[in-house]
Amino acid sequence: MNDLTAPECINESRRHFLKIGAVAGGGLLIGFHLPLASRAGEAEAAASEFVPNAWIRIDTDDSVTLRVASSEMGQGVYTAIPMLLAEELECDWARIKVEMAPADKAYTNPLIGQQLTGGSTAVRAFWTPLRQAGATGRDLLIRAAAQTWKVKEDECRAENGVVVHKTSQRKARYGELAALAATLPVPSEVFLKEPGEFKLIGKSTPRLDTPRKVNGSAVFGMDVKLPGLLTAVVARCPVFGGKPRKFDATKAKSIAGVRQVLAIQSGIAVVADNFWAAKQGRDALVLEWDEGANAKQNSTGIRKQLEDALKKKTVSARHEGDTAKAFKAAAKRIEAVYEVPYLAHACMEPMNCTALVKPDSCELWVPTQGQTGAQLVASKITGLPPEKVKVNTTFLGGGFGRRGEQDFVAEAVELAKATSAPVKLIWTREDDMQHDYYRPATLNRLSAALDKQGLPIAWQHEIAGASIFARVFPNSIKDGIDRTSVEGAANLPYAIPNLQVTWSMDNGAVPVGFWRSVGSTQNAYVTECFLDELAAAAGKDPYAFRRTLLAKHPRHLGVLELAAQKAGWGNSLPSGRARGIAVAESFGSYCAQVADVSVERGQVRVQRVVCAIDCGMVVNPDTIVAQMESGIVYGLTAALKGEITIQDGRVVQSNFHDYPLLRLDEMPEIEVHIVKSSEHPGGVGEPGTPPIAPAVANAVFAATGKPVRRLPIRV
Amino acid sequence: MISLSVNGEARKLEVDPATPLLWVLRDTLGLTGTKYSCGIAVCGSCTVHVDGTPVRACVTPLSAVANKSITTIEGLSKDSSHPVQRAWLALDVPQCGYCQSGQIMTAVALLAKNPKPTDADIDQAMSGVLCRCGTYSRIRRAIKQAAELQSKGGAT
Numbered sequence: 001m002n003d004l005t006a007p008e009c010i011n012e013s014r015r016h017f018l019k020i021g022a023v024a025g026g027g028l029l030i031g032f033h034l035p036l037a038s039r040a041g042e043a044e045a046a047a048s049e050f051v052p053n054a055w056i057r058i059d060t061d062d063s064v065t066l067r068v069a070s071s072e073m074g075q076g077v078y079t080a081i082p083m084l085l086a087e088e089l090e091c092d093w094a095r096i097k098v099e100m101a102p103a104d105k106a107y108t109n110p111l112i113g114q115q116l117t118g119g120s121t122a123v124r125a126f127w128t129p130l131r132q133a134g135a136t137g138r139d140l141l142i143r144a145a146a147q148t149w150k151v152k153e154d155e156c157r158a159e160n161g162v163v164v165h166k167t168s169q170r171k172a173r174y175g176e177l178a179a180l181a182a183t184l185p186v187p188s189e190v191f192l193k194e195p196g197e198f199k200l201i202g203k204s205t206p207r208l209d210t211p212r213k214v215n216g217s218a219v220f221g222m223d224v225k226l227p228g229l230l231t232a233v234v235a236r237c238p239v240f241g242g243k244p245r246k247f248d249a250t251k252a253k254s255i256a257g258v259r260q261v262l263a264i265q266s267g268i269a270v271v272a273d274n275f276w277a278a279k280q281g282r283d284a285l286v287l288e289w290d291e292g293a294n295a296k297q298n299s300t301g302i303r304k305q306l307e308d309a310l311k312k313k314t315v316s317a318r319h320e321g322d323t324a325k326a327f328k329a330a331a332k333r334i335e336a337v338y339e340v341p342y343l344a345h346a347c348m349e350p351m352n353c354t355a356l357v358k359p360d361s362c363e364l365w366v367p368t369q370g371q372t373g374a375q376l377v378a379s380k381i382t383g384l385p386p387e388k389v390k391v392n393t394t395f396l397g398g399g400f401g402r403r404g405e406q407d408f409v410a411e412a413v414e415l416a417k418a419t420s421a422p423v424k425l426i427w428t429r430e431d432d433m434q435h436d437y438y439r440p441a442t443l444n445r446l447s448a449a450l451d452k453q454g455l456p457i458a459w460q461h462e463i464a465g466a467s468i469f470a471r472v473f474p475n476s477i478k479d480g481i482d483r484t485s486v487e488g489a490a491n492l493p494y495a496i497p498n499l500q501v502t503w504s505m506d507n508g509a510v511p512v513g514f515w516r517s518v519g520s521t522q523n524a525y526v527t528e529c530f531l532d533e534l535a536a537a538a539g540k541d542p543y544a545f546r547r548t549l550l551a552k553h554p555r556h557l558g559v560l561e562l563a564a565q566k567a568g569w570g571n572s573l574p575s576g577r578a579r580g581i582a583v584a585e586s587f588g589s590y591c592a593q594v595a596d597v598s599v600e601r602g603q604v605r606v607q608r609v610v611c612a613i614d615c616g617m618v619v620n621p622d623t624i625v626a627q628m629e630s631g632i633v634y635g636l637t638a639a640l641k642g643e644i645t646i647q648d649g650r651v652v653q654s655n656f657h658d659y660p661l662l663r664l665d666e667m668p669e670i671e672v673h674i675v676k677s678s679e680h681p682g683g684v685g686e687p688g689t690p691p692i693a694p695a696v697a698n699a700v701f702a703a704t705g706k707p708v709r710r711l712p713i714r715v
Numbered sequence: 716m717i718s719l720s721v722n723g724e725a726r727k728l729e730v731d732p733a734t735p736l737l738w739v740l741r742d743t744l745g746l747t748g749t750k751y752s753c754g755i756a757v758c759g760s761c762t763v764h765v766d767g768t769p770v771r772a773c774v775t776p777l778s779a780v781a782n783k784s785i786t787t788i789e790g791l792s793k794d795s796s797h798p799v800q801r802a803w804l805a806l807d808v809p810q811c812g813y814c815q816s817g818q819i820m821t822a823v824a825l826l827a828k829n830p831k832p833t834d835a836d837i838d839q840a841m842s843g844v845l846c847r848c849g850t851y852s853r854i855r856r857a858i859k860q861a862a863e864l865q866s867k868g869g870a871t
Contacts, residue, residue: 072811214800214808215788216787216816217789223741275742347847348814348845348846349752395811626810626850626853633849663842
């Protein structure tokens with residue numbers, strides 16, 4: 001296990017981005033500029049160079065501090081990222097300290113180009129660079145020991161925070177070696193362990209955040225405490241795009257504890273000594289809104305708009321073969337319209353942000369997925385350069401894409417600037433539900449042709465919906481296609497020779513955003529359910545039908561077969577039960593699920609879900625199981641309950657009584673099977689979500705004989 | 716002036732008696748382990764014990780708990796040694812963790828009343844406490860494990 005001659009050698013261009021430095025008093029710092037944040041000229045690292053934003057810090061007292069630049073929102077990065085660093089560093093896992101990284105270019109997520117936790121990228125993005133940083137530390141410490149003992153480096157090995165001289169059994173602790181290690185040049189090459197040598201990676205490791213999450217001491221954004229902290233609640237126009245026309249704050253100001261009532265960009269803010277006073281103050285505001293152009297919007301009208309969009313504004317996302325010709329040659333033609341509603345994220349912790357603005361600095365305490373974005377929005381509002389904005393990332397009470405947005409950060413910074421005091425902005429549940437960036441509603445027209453053998457020879461999928469990129473990354477829209485809108489549809493894996501997927505962008509008044517698994521959440525549902533309709537029309541078993549069409553996609557096939565086998569696909573079910581299957585690739589991982597459901601008196605009950613996941617190499621297996629359970633529950637709420645509707649330009653739903661979540665008594669039995677793989681790690685936060693809605697809907701189809709073409713499922 | 720006991724400590728508070736207990740705990744007493752999520756008693760994140768009974772602190776005015784004894788997650792044990800906390804740790808139940816104080820306090824109340832709950836008992840006691848991360852399977856297992864620990868004399 002101590003062998004440093006593993007073959008995965010870091011190439012020349014990468015090692016240059018590493019930096020090492022000394023801690024005052026004799027410690028070692030290891031950090032780097034990721035390629036995106038670096039220029040060739042600044043890369044040569046010198047000994048004793050100051051490394052302000054290191055990933056690893058080793059102090060003379062042997063303490064090892066590992067930094068996590070990805071936000072912990074339940075998905076387990078607070079443990080998985082240190083595992084990557086510690087595996088190669090060979091430090092003592094029991095003695096590490098973990099801290100959240102500040103916002104800094106050194107912590108850029110190389111798959112995204114900014115410090116942002118999203119797209120199930122954390123482990124995928126940092127898999128190589130962080131192990132490389134750890135290996136560099138190990139190498140430096142070994143060389144420091146070899147120098148001290150005047151022995152050859154290859155006679156030394158590192159283990160559990162100690163370097164050992166193999167022949168003499170002399171030992172030196174990392175803390176003793178750190179000062180000397182910090183003076184050594186960055187190694188010209190570092191070797192990474194082979195997977196067979198991993199001690200931590202691949203072993204279920206208790207989460208480092210759990211102790212704080214069972215005794216109330218974990219600090220979420222809501223829990224930030226500062227001297228002189230004020231609390232703000234904002235009244236926003238209920239109609240999207242509306243503005244305040246006038247307001248009377250007399251009554252609000254008469255409430256004990258209310259300090260100020262301020263007009264900000266998004267509405268009217270009540271700033272008070274505590275939440276309850278602020279909330280009462282807001283309730284006491286007399287408000288008149290200019291509801292603007294969207295006051296007449298409603299869900300029926302939005303659906304009509306999507307129908308119109310399908311008729312006129314189509315661009316091609318994928319086109320193979322000649323669909324028109326294939327349809328003419330069809331033995332059978334199947335057509336369907338599928339639709340999904342808007343969905344709210346509904347994180348258990350409503351949006352919030354604490355900010356303090358001083359003349360020359362700004363500091364944020366915020367449960368955010370987007371540190372770079374938070375820094376930029378605060379910079380814009382305060383006029384300070386981004387590096388003067390310090391971002392303290394707290395634990396996130398759920399994220400699911402919602403916390404990559406900066407609307408709540410902007411409000412807090414505006415208020416902190418206006419009051420010159422630390423301000424905690426708190427959204428109520430109703431604010432959170434009614435001012436979200438929703439999972440887009442989409443309308444899908446599908447048609448397919450089967451040949452005489454019942455095999456599909458043509459597939460046409462037309463999608464209409466709002467684009468998320470149009471708002472957040474407009475430059476990423478290529479040839480009229482927002483790739484997040486067609487993901488899960490344009491990459492249909494099935495062997496169908498003539499295939500066309502089109503997209504019609506229709507950006508309405510309802511703001512849309514990234515929602516756990518993004519496009520794949522609705523497209524996997526639509527495509528996997530329509531595929532079951534084809535199987536039914538062909539008189540074939542849905543599992544066998546998929547297998548035939550996935551022959552050239554071994555990873556899809558692998559999870560499909562594993563899930564089917566573990567679920568006992570083909571075995572008879574107790575009466576009143578039916579079974580459905582679905583498979584989806586998303587975020588670099590492959591996931592198949594089999595759902596057993598019962599349909600009784602108009603109620604769908606999911607009894608059991610068997611999930612197979614191929615996410616490449618596995619870092620923390622128990623976290624992967626948890627994330628599959630989590631993705632399934634999130635998707636089940638959407639499949640069975642979730643729907644945001646619009647009336648008079650505003651969201652109808654307001655809290656969990658009318659936007660219900662899956663409850664414990666509705667929880668199916670879930671079994672997760674992880675495919676053993678040596679592929680590069682894939683995502684795990686999101687890939688569990690896409691297959692569940694179609695697996696359940698296909699089971700309902702099997703039970704009732706009626707395809708489920710609209711979510712949430714109603715029977 | 717309202718008197719009450721919080722985690723075994725006597726308190727006298729000069730707070731508007733209509734203020735929900737949740738905000739008294741969080742903003743006045745700094746006990747932020749009890750969470751705000753819905754504000755209308757439908758999610759259970761704010762669950763605390765009042766004289767041993769689980770209540771939704773977000774809709775319980777301070778006046779309703781005068782002279783009563785409140786236990787929050789911070790008061791459950793000094794060192795996370797309560798059987799429910801130990802089971803939660805052993806099974807790594809929390810994900811984001813935000814709802815978990817409410818889950819734990821509800822589970823503790825269940826086990827105090829019913830040391831050997833069936834699945835149906837767990838359903839009934841726990842289904843009003845929402846979790847968006849989907850920790851329900853582990854919660855169910857952890858309650859059973861906590862019941863075992865408790866029966867072996869681990870109750871605090």
